[in-house]
Amino acid sequence: QENASQAGGGIAFYQSGQDETHQRELTIIRDLPEALNSGQLYVVYQPKVELASEQCHSAEALIRWQHPQLGFISPVEFIATAEHSGNISLITQWMLKTVVKQLAAWQADYPTLRIAVNLSAADLLDQNLPQQISTLLQQYQVPATALALEVTESAVMQDTSKVIANLNTLKAMAINLAIDDFGTGQSSLAYLKQLPVNEIKIDRAFVKDIETNSNDALIVNATVKLAHGLGFKVTAEGLENLAGLSYLKESGCDTVQGYFFSKPLATAEFSQWLTNFAATAKQTAELSE
Numbered sequence: 001q002e003n004a005s006q007a008g009g010g011i012a013f014y015q016s017g018q019d020e021t022h023q024r025e026l027t028i029i030r031d032l033p034e035a036l037n038s039g040q041l042y043v044v045y046q047p048k049v050e051l052a053s054e055q056c057h058s059a060e061a062l063i064r065w066q067h068p069q070l071g072f073i074s075p076v077e078f079i080a081t082a083e084h085s086g087n088i089s090l091i092t093q094w095m096l097k098t099v100v101k102q103l104a105a106w107q108a109d110y111p112t113l114r115i116a117v118n119l120s121a122a123d124l125l126d127q128n129l130p131q132q133i134s135t136l137l138q139q140y141q142v143p144a145t146a147l148a149l150e151v152t153e154s155a156v157m158q159d160t161s162k163v164i165a166n167l168n169t170l171k172a173m174a175i176n177l178a179i180d181d182f183g184t185g186q187s188s189l190a191y192l193k194q195l196p197v198n199e200i201k202i203d204r205a206f207v208k209d210i211e212t213n214s215n216d217a218l219i220v221n222a223t224v225k226l227a228h229g230l231g232f233k234v235t236a237e238g239l240e241n242l243a244g245l246s247y248l249k250e251s252g253c254d255t256v257q258g259y260f261f262s263k264p265l266a267t268a269e270f271s272q273w274l275t276n277f278a279a280t281a282k283q284t285a286e287l288s289e
C-alpha cells in the first residue's frame, strides 16, 4: 500500500486489490450452495420490543455465514454477491424454510411470536413466492400471522405492478409486511401508502443519534405522525442507548429494535431472552402496582 502513490505502483496495487475482491466474490458464489447444506449458515434473531406494553412479541431473523476459510462473512457482503450472481432465491428459500420450521417448534411456548424474514428485490418479482410460502406454512402448520416479511423501499419501487401483485397476495394471506430501512430510499410515505404494507421501519441512520441530533428527532417525530396517519405501524431500528429511548417513546413509535434491548441472538439464546424479558416485565409491573 506504501507504493500506492507512486506512478505505476499505484496501478499495480489497484489491480491486485481488484483481483482479490474478484477472487473473494467468486469463492462466495462457488461456496454458497454447499454452505446452505453444511451448517455454515445459520439464523440469529433480534427482538423487537413494543413500547406501550414493554413486551416482546416479534423479532427479525438475520442470516449469518461462518465460512471455513474466509471466517465470518457479513450478510451485507454475501447478500449483495448473491443478488448480483442471481443466487439470492437460494438464500431466501433457505431462510424461509429455517424460520418456518423454527416457528413451528416455538408454537407451543410462544404462540403469539412473529418472526420477520428479509426479502430481496428479485424475490418480490418472483410470482411463485406467495404460493411457496403458503405451501411451507401449511407443511409446518404455522399460521401466516406468525410470519412477517421485510422489503426495502428500493425493492418495492422496481417493476411496481408485479411487486404490488405479490404484496397484495402476501397481505391477503395475513402475512405482516414491513418497509425496511425507511428514509434511505427515494420514496415518500405518500407513495408507500399505495402499497399493501402494515409497517415501516425507520432506518438506524435517524435513530442512532436521536438524543443529540435535533434534526433526527424532528424527522422521526414527523415520520411517526405521518405513518400513523396513513395507517402504518412504526418500528425504530438501531437504538443503542437508554437516552434515545425516551425520544422514541415521545414520538409515539410502536416498536423498537436495537442493541439497547438486544443484539441478534442464536436460536437458544433468543428463546431464553424471551423468557427472561417476559419475567422481568411481569416483576416490574407487580412492583409498580
Ligand code: C2E
Binding pocket: 046, 061, 062, 063, 074, 075, 076, 079, 091, 092, 095, 118, 119, 120, 150, 180, 181, 237, 238, 239, 240, 257, 258, 259, 260, 264
Ligand atoms: P436490516 O434488515 O436493516 O437489518 C438490521 C441490521 O442492523 C442487522 O445487521 C442488525 O444486526 C443491525 N442492527 C440492529 N440493531 C443495531 C444497533 O443497535 N446498532 C447497530 N450498529 N446495528 C444494529 P446485519 O445482521 O449485519 O444485516 C445487515 C443487512 O443484511 C440487513 O439489514 C439486511 O438488509 C441484510 N440481510 C440480513 N439477513 C438477510 C437475509 O436473510 N436475507 C436478505 N435478503 N437480506 C438479509
Ligand code: MG
Binding pocket: 060, 118, 150, 180
Ligand atoms: Mg430487515
Ligand code: MG
Binding pocket: 180, 181, 201, 203, 237
Ligand atoms: Mg433495516
Ligand code: MG
Binding pocket: 181
Ligand atoms: Mg439496514
